[in-house]
Amino acid sequence: MSQLMIADRVPREELMTSGHVACPGCAAPIAMRMVLKALGPKTIVVMPASCWSIIAGPWPQSSLKVPLYHAAFETGAATASGVRAALDMQGDTETTVLVWAGDGGTFDIGLQALSGAAERNENILYCCYDNEAYMNTGIQRSSATPWGAATSTTPAVQPQSTHKKDILAILAAHRIPYAATATVAHPVDLLEKVTKARAIRGTRFLHILAPCPPGWKFEDDETIELARMAVRAGVFPLVEVEHGEHWRFTAEGAREPVGPYLRKQGRFRHLGEEQVRQIQAEVDRRWNAMRRRVESSESDEDGSLAEGG
Amino acid sequence: MVGNHAVSWGASLSRAEVISAYPITPQTQVVEQLSEMCADGRLNARFIKVESEHSAMAACIGASAAGARAFTATSSQGLALMHELLHWASLGRLPIVMADINRALAPGWNIWTDQNDTLAQRDTGWIQLYCETNQEVLDTTIQAFKLAEAVDLPVMLVLDAFYLSHTAEPVDIPDPEMVDVYLPRREPRYRLDVNEPRAFGALVRPDSYMEMRWHQQSAMDRARAEFEHIDREWENLFCRRYGAVESYRTEGADLLLVTSGTITSTARFVIDRRRARGEAVGLVKMKMFRPFPADTLRTLLSGVERVAVLDRNLSPGRSGIFAEEIRAALYDVDPEERPALYGYVVGLGGRDVTPGTIDDIIDRTRGAAAPTREDVWVGLNL
Ligand SMILES: Cc1ncc(C[n+]2csc(CCOP(=O)(O)OP(=O)(O)O)c2C)c(N)n1
Numbered sequence: 001m002s003q004l005m006i007a008d009r010v011p012r013e014e015l016m017t018s019g020h021v022a023c024p025g026c027a028a029p030i031a032m033r034m035v036l037k038a039l040g041p042k043t044i045v046v047m048p049a050s051c052w053s054i055i056a057g058p059w060p061q062s063s064l065k066v067p068l069y070h071a072a073f074e075t076g077a078a079t080a081s082g083v084r085a086a087l088d089m090q091g092d093t094e095t096t097v098l099v100w101a102g103d104g105g106t107f108d109i110g111l112q113a114l115s116g117a118a119e120r121n122e123n124i125l126y127c128c129y130d131n132e133a134y135m136n137t138g139i140q141r142s143s144a145t146p147w148g149a150a151t152s153t154t155p156a157v158q159p160q161s162t163h164k165k166d167i168l169a170i171l172a173a174h175r176i177p178y179a180a181t182a183t184v185a186h187p188v189d190l191l192e193k194v195t196k197a198r199a200i201r202g203t204r205f206l207h208i209l210a211p212c213p214p215g216w217k218f219e220d221d222e223t224i225e226l227a228r229m230a231v232r233a234g235v236f237p238l239v240e241v242e243h244g245e246h247w248r249f250t251a252e253g254a255r256e257p258v259g260p261y262l263r264k265q266g267r268f269r270h271l272g273e274e275q276v277r278q279i280q281a282e283v284d285r286r287w288n289a290m291r292r293r294v295e296s297s298e299s300d301e302d303g304s305l306a307e308g309g
Numbered sequence: 310m311v312g313n314h315a316v317s318w319g320a321s322l323s324r325a326e327v328i329s330a331y332p333i334t335p336q337t338q339v340v341e342q343l344s345e346m347c348a349d350g351r352l353n354a355r356f357i358k359v360e361s362e363h364s365a366m367a368a369c370i371g372a373s374a375a376g377a378r379a380f381t382a383t384s385s386q387g388l389a390l391m392h393e394l395l396h397w398a399s400l401g402r403l404p405i406v407m408a409d410i411n412r413a414l415a416p417g418w419n420i421w422t423d424q425n426d427t428l429a430q431r432d433t434g435w436i437q438l439y440c441e442t443n444q445e446v447l448d449t450t451i452q453a454f455k456l457a458e459a460v461d462l463p464v465m466l467v468l469d470a471f472y473l474s475h476t477a478e479p480v481d482i483p484d485p486e487m488v489d490v491y492l493p494r495r496e497p498r499y500r501l502d503v504n505e506p507r508a509f510g511a512l513v514r515p516d517s518y519m520e521m522r523w524h525q526q527s528a529m530d531r532a533r534a535e536f537e538h539i540d541r542e543w544e545n546l547f548c549r550r551y552g553a554v555e556s557y558r559t560e561g562a563d564l565l566l567v568t569s570g571t572i573t574s575t576a577r578f579v580i581d582r583r584r585a586r587g588e589a590v591g592l593v594k595m596k597m598f599r600p601f602p603a604d605t606l607r608t609l610l611s612g613v614e615r616v617a618v619l620d621r622n623l624s625p626g627r628s629g630i631f632a633e634e635i636r637a638a639l640y641d642v643d644p645e646e647r648p649a650l651y652g653y654v655v656g657l658g659g660r661d662v663t664p665g666t667i668d669d670i671i672d673r674t675r676g677a678a679a680p681t682r683e684d685v686w687v688g689l690n691l
């Protein structure tokens with residue numbers, strides 16, 4: 001798609017101001033800017049502790065032109081449930097309540113509140129911008145950190161020893177109406193997903209890969225490239241799932257090997273060929289599992305079509 | 310009506326708009342009755358049935374920040390679980406009201422009354438009001454919203470497990486229309502509003518954080534006077550008044566008891582009996598613990614020979630918490646006028662505090678040459 005065509009499809013209104021205080025090359029503000037463009041001004045943001053607590057600006061400033069509630073680290077989904085209830089009582093069913101949380105606030109400390117809200121099918125949109133570690137506190141591991149990555153609590157001599165938690169499957173298991181992955185390198189896909197999510201009632205979940213130059217240790221002009229490589233390597237497939245059952249790839253194409261993606265990042269520098277092969281095997285395993293989900297959704301749909309006919 | 314139902318009636322008459330709570334003995338009836346009221350339409354509110362007390366308080370925070378009147382109730386472990394968010398509610402200046410049914414903390418599991426759950430949250434910036442009867446519980450729930458919304462601080466109303474929560478007493482249910490006059494709809498000064506976007510709770514640097522805390526403290530100071538005002542207004546409409554501190558038969562007394570919660574009712578009985586025998590004893594009931602009514606206590610206790618404070622709580626390594634705070638409040642009283650203060654730890658984990666216990670305390674206080682360094686534990690079987 002040409003640049004012009006993309007620009008045509010991106011709403012012009014800016015709900016995020018310049019002058020935010022993220023590091024150069026940070027994907028997190030790019031993601032916020034795009035998501036808010038798709039949601040529009042009738043949005044209230046609930047933001048648990050994360051890099052974004054800083055990016056949003058210190059009191060009395062704000063880099064957002066929509067209402068913003070800074071929430072305790074583990075309470076994103078629960079705080080948003082309360083905001084939603086209050087709006088409903090005021091007769092405002094139109095405003096989107098958006099949770100904007102990091103991977104730590106989502107995969108780890110906020111998972112209980114998120115599971116509770118998803119189980120209740122709260123009418124909120126939950127976005128997790130995933131930079132694969134606790135960046136705000138200095139790059140400590142989270143359960144979103146990939147196997148083999150060095151962080152400040154999993155040093156290169158003893159790197160992350162567990163595989164990334166499959167958060168999308170966890171949310172899908174709650175059978176929420178909509179869950180999807182997205183990245184900052186695929187703006188049209190991201191916008192379409194947010195637009196789709198906005199129109200749905202109930203809990204909607206968006207998992208956005210957000211490369212972090214100081215955390216992943218890459219040059220700050222390579223953010224978009226890395227997000228794109230993550231998708232192409234199958235590390236981060238672009239998918240969506242409705243009601244926990246109907247899985248769909250939203251971008252496909254030839255799979256590329258994972259090595260070049262890893263080699264671009266200092267957090268994987270210590271890995272030898274054997275470990276890269278291990279990562280490749282895990283990526284393949286997950287990719288195949290995802291493909292099976294998608295295929296079985298397709299055959300289910302064919303089946304129900306046949307029954308209907 | 311049992312105390313738990315007095316709480317839910319209070320919340321319902323206050324027209325709470327968002328309720329979020331998680332069950333725990335002895336609070337469960339509050340949640341059950343409120344969810345029934347929401348389900349059958351008697352109360353027009355959203356009830357969020359969260360997965361923990363932690364999320365209950367978070368949901369109240371979100372709802373209150375968005376302008377709703379928010380209510381929750383809990384006990385013991387549930388209150389302890391909320392701790393971080395109690396600070397959030399207060400510094401966020403959100404007028405949330407919560408009932409806590411005083412229950413002991415584990416281990417071992419103990420569901421009976423004990424004030425340590427609420428007193429452990431003393432420094433979170435919540436107004437704390439301890440109740441003696443179920444009528445007081447119902448009335449205080451409504452008053453709590455008025456107070457909270459007047460000073461933008463959350464209010465915790467406190468009642469004893471079982472002695473109030475599960476004990477039926479006659480309770481007058483105030484006329485809903487009159488309650489509406491007393492407590493109109495909440496009009497928040499600021500809220501999450503897409504027409505007036507603001508950020509709440511952003512990073513505050515050392516150059517302005519202290520001012521925020523000062524505002525919190527001055528709101529607490531205002532709450533002291535504001536409570537008297539809303540209590541009098543309540544009396545004008547409903548002919549009942551409690552006071553932040555109540556003095557009972559204190560005239561001419563050389564010995565005063567200081568109590569809170571249901572121990573007060575037992576103490577009233579003992580005082581009446583001793584007064585009938587001509588003994589000059591009286592009682593001071595503390596309803597308000599935060600803000601601490603130090604001035605009133607100084608006035609009431611100055612010049613009295615002996616004061617016995619009954620604490621159904623303990624700050625381990627120090628003493629009973631009410632006794633310690635009252636000692637500190639009396640420090641700047643003229644030494645000639647300053648009473649000798651005797652602290653007693655009683656009734657922990659729901660152990661009965663009977664008229665006999667209180668008689669024993671009065672006798673010990675009269676018989677003592679001077680207060681001991683440590684509080685005396687009464688009713689201990691070692
Ligand atoms: C209860 C609690 N524990 C710890 C912290 C400290 N803390 C603030 S942000 C953060 C990490 C956030 O990680 P993530 O959610 O991944 O967001 P990121 O900073 O990476 O964008 C931590 C540990 C906190 N604020 N609250």
Ligand code: SF4
Pocket residue numbers: 021022023024025026027028051055131135136211212213214215
């Ligand atoms: S540490 Fe990473 S996620 Fe945080 S602001 Fe910097 S680049 Fe963005």
Ligand SMILES: [Mg+2]
Pocket residue numbers: 102103104129130131132133134135142
């Ligand atoms: Mg992170």
